[in-house]
Amino acid sequence: MVVIVKKRKIVAGIVIAVIALVLAFQIKPILLRIYKMPHYDIVEQMSQKYNVDHFLIYAMMKAESSFRTDAQSHVGAKGLMQVMDKTAEWAAEKIGIENFQPDMIYDPKVNIEIGCWYIAKLLEDNDGELVNAIAAYNAGDGNLRQWQKELGKEQLTVAEIPFADTRTYVTKVLGYYENYQKIYRQ
Numbered sequence: 001m002v003v004i005v006k007k008r009k010i011v012a013g014i015v016i017a018v019i020a021l022v023l024a025f026q027i028k029p030i031l032l033r034i035y036k037m038p039h040y041d042i043v044e045q046m047s048q049k050y051n052v053d054h055f056l057i058y059a060m061m062k063a064e065s066s067f068r069t070d071a072q073s074h075v076g077a078k079g080l081m082q083v084m085d086k087t088a089e090w091a092a093e094k095i096g097i098e099n100f101q102p103d104m105i106y107d108p109k110v111n112i113e114i115g116c117w118y119i120a121k122l123l124e125d126n127d128g129e130l131v132n133a134i135a136a137y138n139a140g141d142g143n144l145r146q147w148q149k150e151l152g153k154e155q156l157t158v159a160e161i162p163f164a165d166t167r168t169y170v171t172k173v174l175g176y177y178e179n180y181q182k183i184y185r186q
Contacts, residue, residue, distance in 0.1 A: 031183050035176070038067050039080070039108045046113045050120035055184065056130075057081075057116060059176035060137070063169060069108055078105045081115030088114050129155050134173050139166040 037043070037058055047054040064082035065071035072078050076085065083091070085102045091114040092100035104110045119137055126132035126144075132155060136144040139161075147162055148154055158174070161167040 046116040050116040055180035079111035138169045
């Protein structure tokens with residue numbers, strides 16, 4: 001009786017492993033549709049230019065606009081990476097985009113370049129700390145500095161972010177970022 005039970009457990013384990021393998025191979029095409037990589041050439045070029053992981057850029061675009069070039073938020077953030085006009089004008093000046101006009105932010109090349117430059121700057125300003133940089137991208141660097149001052153610490157955890165929308169955003173971006181890495185680095 002004991003031998004039969006052990007054999008059944010072994011067979012059940014093998015069946016579960018085979019099912020898991022089948023599911024893994026069939027689910028990848030679905031994951032590739034969910035975790036798309038549109039504007040690949042632009043993202044690759046700009047992420048390399050500004051030394052930012054392209055998977056982070058895709059995670060941010062997915063969270064910000066669901067890859068819609070015409071996206072506009074209720075507060076006026078625009079394009080793939082949801083950049084505000086004021087931030088876009090400042091960034092365009094810093095990186096040398098000549099004759100910048102706010103509507104240019106809907107152009108994927110301009111939007112992605114500004115978004116890559118800005119997150120790279122935020123990462124640099126925050127010693128590479130992802131949570132801080134992503135929170136500052138969403139809520140503004142001034143808010144991040146205020147939170148750091150109030151909490152008396154440089155590095156925030158997601159749970160310590162006072163704005164619920166920013167906490168949700170940071171959680172979403174970090175999750176997407178992890179998934180992009182898992183899916184495409186296999």
